[in-house]
Structure formats: C-alpha cells, structure tokens
Amino acid sequence: MHILQQAGPMTTERRDLEACLRIQIEEMERKLNVLVAQINQSQLELADHMKDNIANLRQLQSQVLDEELIKWKREQQLSGNGVPMQSNLNTIQEWCELLADLIWTSRQQVNNVSRINNKTIPELRQPHLIEMLEDMSKQVTNLLSTLVTSTFVIEKQPPQVMKTNTRFTATVRLLVGGQLNVYMTPPRVSVAIISEQQAQLLLKSETQAGKGKQPVECGDILNNSGVMEYQATSRQLSVSFRNMQLRKIKRAEKKGTESVMDEKLTLLFQSQFNVGGGELVFQVWTLSLPVVVIVHGNQEPHGWATVTWDNAFSPPGRVPFAVPDKVSWGQLAETLRIKFYSATSGGDLSEDNLRFLAEKIFRSSLPMNTIELNAQMVSWTQFCKDALPERNFTFWEWFYMVVKVTRDYLRTLWCDGLIMGFIQKKQAEEMLSKCPPGTFLLRFSDSELGGITIAWTGEGNEVFSLQPFTSRDLMLRSLADRVLDLPQLQHLYPSIAKDAVFSKYYTKPENEMLKNGYVKPVLVTTLPPYMSSMASYAHSPDSHRNTPSAHSSCFSAATPAPTENTFMDSDLFEQMRAFDPESFDEFNLYESMSMK
Template sequence: MALWAKAQTLQGDALQQMQNLYGTHFPIEVRHYFAHWIEDQPWQDIDPDVRGHEGKARMILDALIKQLQYKYDQLSDTDFLLRLKMKEIADHFTKNYGSNPLDLVRIIKHCISTEQALVDQATGLNQEMLSAEGAARSETNRKISEAFQLLKQFTQETENDLRVMQQKQEFFVIQYQESIRLQAQLQQVQQQPAQDPTRVLNETNLTKKKAEVDTLLQQEAQQLLQMRITLAEKHRTTFHHLSELQQRIVEEELIQWKRRQQLAGNGGPQEETLDLLQQWCEALAEIIWTNRQQIKRVEMQRQQLPIQQPGPDILPELSTTITALLSQLVTSTFIIEKQPPQVLKTQTRFQASVRLLVGGKLNVHMNPPNVKATIISENQARALLRNERIKDNDNSGEILNNTGVMEYHQATRILGVTFRNMQLKRIKRPEKKGQETVCEEKFTILFQSQFSVGGNELVFQVRTMSLPIVVIVHGNQDSNAWATILWDNAFAEPNRNPFCVPAEVTWSQLASALNCKWTYVNGRPLSDSNMKYLAAKAFNINNPPESEDFGQSKISWSQFNKEPLQPNRSFTFWQWFDGVMELTKKNLKGPWEDGTILGFVNKDRARDTMLMSKQNGTFLLRFSDSEIGGITIAWVAQDPNNPSERQVWNLQPFTTRDFGIRSLADRIHDLPHLVNLYPDIPKDEAFSKYYTPIREKNPQNDGYVPAALKATVETLPPPIASPMTYDNPNTPLPMEGPTSPTEKPTIMSPDSEMLGACGPADFDGNGGEADMSDDFLSELSNLSSENLTDNIDVNKLLNLEFVDKDAKPF
C-alpha cells in the first residue's frame, strides 16, 4: 500500500492526472480499498500481450472478484451505497473482463506504473534522479514542459485574436450592409423632384450618414487587415516554436528511445515506457490540430471578406507548414514497441507489436487501420529511405500471419497491434557481397499501414522498419548471427544508411559492448583484469605487460568474428567468448555471481603468478583456451616424479554436456586433490551450497542398491618412455600398477588440459568405490545414463572383486 499512500499526497496537475487514470473501466474505489492486495500481485510476471499468460490473468480476476464479494459481505447496512458499489463493480468486472482478463491486467499495470512515475516526479525519490544522467533528464523534461506551456499560451492568444477578428468582421459586414442601405435611400431621394423641399434636407442627412459609415468601414477594413497580418505573424512564431519542440521530441527524444531499445538487444538497460513520449506526442498533436483549424478559419474569413493585402501573403505558407508538421508527427510516431527477434530462425513463431503514439488524440481508431508486415533486404531498405517504391510482391521472404488490425484501449489510450503468431516460412537471400556469409546478411521487417485523419480529410501512408535481423535455418548458425547483431546494435549510428556499421572500432568500445552483454546474461560484470585478458586474446598477444593499455587499439570485424583466434585454432574470438558466456549462463551462473570462478585467466599466469605461491591443493577455475565453452580446474600439487618439486595440473576441460551428468560443484566436492579455492578459501565454504543433497535411503526394501556418479582424478603416472598418444584421452597408456587398490591410473601431464577427469562411477556392495571386473565394465559401458540404475545386476554388484594391476579401465 506504500505506493497508494504516496499517490494520495499528490497535488495540482499530478493529482488530476492520477485521478484521470480511473473510471468505469477500473473504479478508483477498487484501487483504494484493495490497495495492499493490488500492489502485492506479481504484475511483472504477466504480459497482457501474451496469450499464454491468460491463465495467470484469470486467476487475478477471480481473486479480485472474491475480494469485492468479501468486502460486500463485511459491510454493514449503514454502508448501503458502498455495498451496492462493490456489487456493481464485481458484476462489471465479470461481464467486461470475464472473456479477456488480460485487458484488466493491462489497465491495472498502466495505473500502477503511471502512479509510480507521478510519485517519483513529485517527490524526487527516484534514485535515477540523483545521478547526473537523471538530473539531465529532469532538466530536459522541465524544458519540454515549459515549451508546451508557452505553445499553449500562444495558441490561446491566437484563438482569442481569431475570435475578436471574427466579431470585427461580422461588425464590418453589418456596417457594409448599412452603407448599401444608405446608398439605396440616397439614390431614391435623388430621384425626387428638385423643387421638393424635403429632398435637400434628406439628401444632406443621408450623405452625411453614409460618409460616416464609409469612414468607419475604411477604419474597420484597415484594422481587419492589420489584425490578419498580426495574426499571421503570431502563427508564424507559434509554428517556429512548435517545429523546434517537435524536432526535439521526435528527432531527439524518440530517437534516443529507439537507440536504448537497440542497446537493450545487447543487454543494455531496458528502454523506458512510452507513456511520457506518448503524452508529449499527443500534446503536440492537439496543439498542431488546433492551429491547423485556426488557419482554416482564417482562410474562410478571407473568402467571406477579401481585403487586398500589401506585400506577400504568408497564409499559404502557414497552411503548408502546419500540415507538414502534422504529417511528420503522424509518420514518426508509428513505431515498433516490441521488436521481433533479431536472430530469426525460419519455421519458428515470433512476436512483435506496433503502436501509434498519437492515434487516440487524432481519433484514428474511429476507422481502425490494418497493419501489414513483410521482410525486406538491406538493399530494399535503402531504396525505401530514398523514397523509391518497391513492389508489394518484391520482398525477401514469406511471413505467415502478417496482418493485423490496430485496436484502441480506452483505459491506457494506446492504439496498437500485437502480432502474436508470425512465422517466417521462407527466405530469399540476395547476392553475396564479397566474402560475406549468410550470418552477416541483414534483413528487416517492414510494417506498413494507412491512416485517415479528420474524416478522411488527410490520409497518411506510414511505415516503420525493425532493427536489423539475421535469418538462420539451423541452430549451429546462432552464435555467428549474434555476432553480427551485437556489432550492429553496439556501433550503429543514428540516421545511418541501412545497415552500415564501421569496419573497425576501438577496443574500449567493443569491451563495453561485451561487458554489457555478459552482465545481462550472467549477472556479475567483467572486471578490468577480465577485460585485459580478453584484449590480449583478441589481439593474440601472450602475456602482455601490466602497463599495456588496449583501450584505443583498433579491432576489426574480421578480428572479432572472421579470422581464427590463433593459427592453430578453428574458432574466432567471438565464438570462444560466446561459448564461455553460454557455459556460464547454463551451468555456472551462481558460482560466477559469487566470484568463485575467475574464468578469464591465462594458463601461464595461473601457474606462475597465482598457484605456485600457494599451498598444495589450492585450485582455481579458468575457461579453456583450446575448447569452445569449456572450463578447466588448475591446482598445485607435489610432482610424483620429483617429490622435491611442485607442479600445476590442469584437468581436461568440462563442457555443458559434462555438467548435464554431474555439476561443477559436485565434481569439486568429489576430488580430494582440491582443498582450497584460490587464494585460500576452503572449497566447502565456496561451493557447499551448490552440492547436490544426498538422497535418503529408501526405507522400503525394493531390492535395489542406490547408485551415484562420482568424479575421480587418477594417480599421477611415473615417467613414460614410450611416446604418448591422444587418440582417446580417457584411455591411459601402459604403466605401472596403482599405488593402492582403490586408485585407478590415468594419463596426466603437467600444465596440460588433456587429463582424464571423470569416468562412470564405481561401487562396492555398500555404495563405496571399488575396482570392477572386465565383464561388468563391458556390460555397464553399454548402458545409457538414463537407465543406468534400472539395468544394474545387483548380484554381480555385490560380488565385485578388485581388478589386478593389468585391468583395463574403461
């Protein structure tokens, strides 16, 4: 109820705006009496434009109706009117929102968000306002508000002048009619006989009166002419200020919103709601329309009473200017509120929503317009911006369910349409440019419509293009497609020629984009040392000096995602970065946010600078240099071949597939070699909250022995004379027997990432580790991970014997 309590303290215009939110669609009594319940609902989990959320919305509606019924039952007979109101509201909600509860959710969310904005604006409690950017935003809003006040004042003054001028013109017409009447009487008198004694007297009087009226008419005509000139100059001034304000809102504020929307595609802050922009655009539309109607009235007055004007007539220019301003406003405020996916796979459903910010104010919804979506290529987008027409059938693909009708929501004053079930059926690719791959080709979805304003007085053809889209046909193209999108979103210039981007940027620019993306996906941002590691990797520099500053070094698109990361690697810098980002997102997000994963550490630095100075058993986690989406464990231990020396060992990298079998934390818990996380944190303290809980034994005697997987690191081998092969890194070469019956040999090499790390679990009759016979190993190796425990022969399991030293591990 905290928000509603603050909303009730609003004053002046803010209070009026808050009150205007409520009406029969959502009575303010509901907001007041059920404020606590309303603010406790999970509104953020329900999107009124997603049909799949209708079930959640219906639960909200049903619960609210129950709240109303309960309130009705609790009220006494002395609260007769309020009881009737509660029942009336419950019936109204059931009737109007029973078939579409998402409409009610849309209304309530709009009310709450607007209340919050009004409270933040009035109290200054919004934390953003404390920042420099927030202060600048507040100053911008203040200036725009002042500009609107000035324009409203100008418009009211010209309205008053126009009214006075209309009255004066009507007076002039009356006097002109009087002059005509006097002229007719004078002519009639002059036709009387000259000797008539009354003729001279009447002629003299009529001549005098007519002269007075004609003089007055001349004065009134001069005043009318001057008023027309003055009014035209006032309109010119108004239109000048109006043009400046519209340019600021449409070409600055709206463009900035679109830019924030694009950066949000890279993980930047989500763009602000369009409510404030719509409020500004609607205010512009109202002022423009009022001034345009004033110009039309001036034209009508001039037709009724033509007066020769000295000098050039600026009225035609004013009429053209105000109509152009209206046209620009309508076409510029037809925008994409929810962008389609920027990496779009064929035969996959997707959504998008389009909105007209001035639709409600101009009553466009009185004749609901249709909107059509088509996909076009980069070259076709350029042609459209050059005002070249493209044929309706000249598109780059076929989109199913690509038409919709714009709907107007009275409560939120939003005119828009949501395409919920579009699907790209096929794509027609243009000719390739040089070495460009299909994942570098950019398309856009073009939304087109036609609006009529003022009873078909004006008809506007409008269109807007989505952010660049890369079309893929297979999931293995996803990473390269996102590289194209990240580069475009990060480095696109406003008002560019579609869809040009620089061929190279500074490392600091790219680092900012990578950090933004990483933070959005995995929470904790990248540190300065992480960035330096990434820079060295991108520029293929081993062990750069500490003083090295890559900030202004140029990195090209080719270095980013076309050239191999190293001559002996088959993947690019982005593919490697995207791999570890996805690995962290899917399997390591918690430990990464805790700071227990260093990740971006060079192997040499991990060995020489970090681990060799620590006690045995100290380990760290770093991303593999040799494998996409891999993470390895490096730890320091005594060299079994030379007890007087220590070595740093690296486990074979784990990937998402490995963590689908056993988690990283459980693997670390399994390995006794790992004692302290670098620098000196006990591993249980760092990872215990991620350990898989031990399953309780089944109290029923169902005939099965529980089984579990466990990671092991086998004994380090003595020197091997024969050459080592890596045809199967999990199969050791011949060596001496293990040092104890429970230890199994495996190939390990100092500073290598090709060590055997984890094999299928071994069990004795009590669930502990034991060596296994060849027959049982052969049978077990044929089992899938899904049915492992279902196919274990318990009798064999209970009669296991240790294998001899020549037993062949699997």
C-alpha cells in the same frame, strides 16, 4: 444621392439635407474603412501569431520525435546487447498525444481564418494573407503527417537472430492513435521481410517526390497480417503478432568472404491511417532492427556477432544498415562487459578480465596502459572472422560460448567470485606453482569452446589441468559437485578451504528410494590411477601435458562411493552412452583395462 437628385428642383432645404447626408455617408465610409483596416490588421496579427505558434510546435515536435523518441529507439537497440532501458514509451506517448491535440487545434484555427477570409468581398481580401494561410495550412498538415508517421513504432522487436520455421512475435503501436481517433477505422498492419538493399531503396524513395515501388520481399512469413486494437484504459492502439513464422528465405549474392550470417535483413511493417473522419489519409511504414536469418543452430554464434556489432556501433541516421569496419577497443570492451553482465544477471567483468580479452583479440600481450589500450582499433575481421592462433574458431565464438556456459551452468559460482575464468594457462600455472599442494583455481579453456577447467597444484608443486568440462558435462553433474568429488582439491586460490565456499552449491544426497523401488544412481568424478605418479613427470612443451581426463563413475545415492572400480547397471550405461557416446566409450575402455 442619386435619389435626391431625382426628387425634383433643388431647394435650399434640400441642398442642406443633401450636404448633411453626404457628411454622414462619408463619415460612415470612413468608419467602415477604419473597421476593415482593423480587421485586416487583426487577421495579419492573428496570422503572425499562428505562424509563431506553428514554429513553436515544430520545435517542440522536433524535441519529442528527434530527441526523446530517437533516444528510446536507440535504447531499444542497445537493449538487444543487454543495456537496460531508461526511457518510458508510455511517457513519450503522453507527449505525442499533447502534440497531436495542439497541432490539430492549430490546423482548425488556420482553416477557420481561411473560411472567414473567403467570405470577405473580393475587393477587401488581402493576397498576402491568403498566401500566408495557404502556407500555414501546408505546414501544419506536414507536422501532423510527420507526427503520425513517426509515432508508428515497433514496441516489441522481432528476434534479431531468426531461425526459419520457428515461431516469433512482434508488436507495433501508434502513439497518437487514441488522440486522433484512428481506431474509429481500425487499421490493418501487414509484415514483410526485405533485404538491406530494399530498405535503402525504400528510404531513398521516401525522400524523393512521389512514392516508390513496393519493396520486393525476400521471404515468406506466415500469419503476417493483423488489425490494430484500441485499449481504452491505456489509450494504446497496437497489434501483437504472436504466431509469425518465416518459412523460406531468398539470399543475396555474397561478396568476398561474406557469409549468410553477415547478411542483414529487416521486417517491414505497413499500414494506412485515417484521421479526421477520413479527411486525411496517411500511408505509414516502419522498419525493424536488422535481423539475421539462420537455418541451423551452429550458425547462431556468428549471427549474434553481426547483430551485436550492429546494435553497439550503428551511427545515428545511418543508411540501412551501415556500420563502421573498425571501433576502438574501449567501445568493444564496454559492449562485451554489458553482454556478459546481462547474460549472467550481474556477473561483471573486471579490468583484468577485459585486458585478458584484449590480449586474446589482439593476439599479443599488451604492456600499454588502459588509456592507450582503449584507443587501439579493433576490426570486424579480428572480432569474428579471423581464427585465433592455433585454433579453428574466432575470438567471438570463444567469448560467446564462455558467456553461454556461464549463463547456463556457472552463473552463481561466477557471481560469488569462485571462478577466476579469464586467465592464461601459463599464468595460472605460475600462480599455483607457488602454492601448497591441493590449491586450485577455475579457468575458462583456451582450446575448448565453452569449456572450463580445473588447475591445481600436486605434490612437488607440479601443476595439473583437468580436461575442460563443457555444457554437456555440466548438464550431467554440476561443477561444484565435481570439485567436491576430487579429494586432490583442497583450497581455492589463494588459500580458501573449498567447503567454506562451495558447500552451499553441493547437491544434497538423496537417501530415499524412487517410487518404482529403485535406488537413484549418481555420477562421481574421479581421476585415473596413473595420476599418483604424475608428480614425477618432467615439464615438456607439449600443449596436452599435465591435462588428465576426469572419469565419471556411477554410484548409488544411498551407498558411499567405493574406492575400487564400480560398474553401472547395463541399462543405465547404455542410456548414458547414448547421451555422450565418446565420453562413455572412453570410460568403458578405462573400466575394461582396470578389470584386467
């Protein structure tokens, strides 16, 4: 228009041309404005769709991470008590990889729209759209950050009862490491052991702005660093620590009745991941399940008490490592049942067994029904702090040793129902006193940790209980063979011939000589001679009445067991005595008295 105005005097033709051009320009501007409006509207609609998409991704991610992955972690914790795993980490990885792909694609879409909008002339840019894009960029980046940090998991937990100067293993894995090409810059993972208090501070600093201080380690771990490796076939990015070793530990100050086995520590796994060729860098860490550090084997039972209680009763989303001080008997009974079932590979506890355990932990008989009993509350102190009446050990120590001896030496007998096990001595005597002589049952000792005793009916319906056999005894000769050794035992309660159920567990005699020309000796369990007159003994309140000791005599495998006193080769006797000085000194004294 300016050019037309400078072209010379205005003529009619020029005025018509100018008018025509004005109309064309106005029409062009109108069309351009319509296009700009359409573009702006399309951008807003696209932004709304991306906003909805991000919201859907957030909901989907919450379902995968806050439900499925948390469920897997909870199952992993319960598996420490023997509960079988149901969730599959490989399936969860597939879901996380799909999420990673969707989130990364959404992030690229947001960035592309932002670039297009930035190329638009400033006058046509929409401030509202710019704010939306900036906000969505932050949201989708946060989703990606949450996904990466949450999928850094401990696939194989370290041992929860950890002994110093003993090697242990652990495996950590990044579930989205293959999808996001994190393996292109192989990350290094370091491991440190920290206290419960340090774990609390670490989580607290995570929820606040900025980063907290590096946690203070409370022990030295050897071989505590490794590079994550990528397996293309399984698409797994992980690192296995196969040779870690805790050299020393710094204990926290104890309060009240706390012991070192009450102290819960944790292993901190840390790394740094590069995503998008270094475009994004994530500092990641994860904590192991609580661990209890022991320095001696006799601390192991109480250490497992702490771990078992924590695994079973820790609430979701807890502050490390808070657990309730009291739980219902129903909850604890299920935990004990699973513990026993897992350790014995299928040897379950009956309702009667659980009621027996309830009476033991509550220190009284419980006439209430099952529903009322299950609602009764049991404290941590009752569980593993207070000694049982007239005993120097706790309920947990007693139960732990029963589980251990059953797992190691009695599993098949228990699973076949040959061990009554959980029954009071008085109740066993009442049951057997109504049975013919030679009827017997097997029960766990109330007085001997990890002990199992044989109670049987003698002449005149007198009931006797054999001194309990422990792991040390059963290592030398199996319980089934000891039942075979004693002719006084004829029928398993109520009236099952012992050979009908025990014979498949008897050790077959070896009639061949050893390669060195010697005949291999065997131990045979016998009762002392005075047992012939035991039937005439009157009942007394003495807790040790009717509890004869079994003597293990040593016979040649190729020679029938004699009825008279038989003596061991001196070298063999010294070997046996070195293994169990107390029992074999008692045996020697008995033999010496017999000679006289």
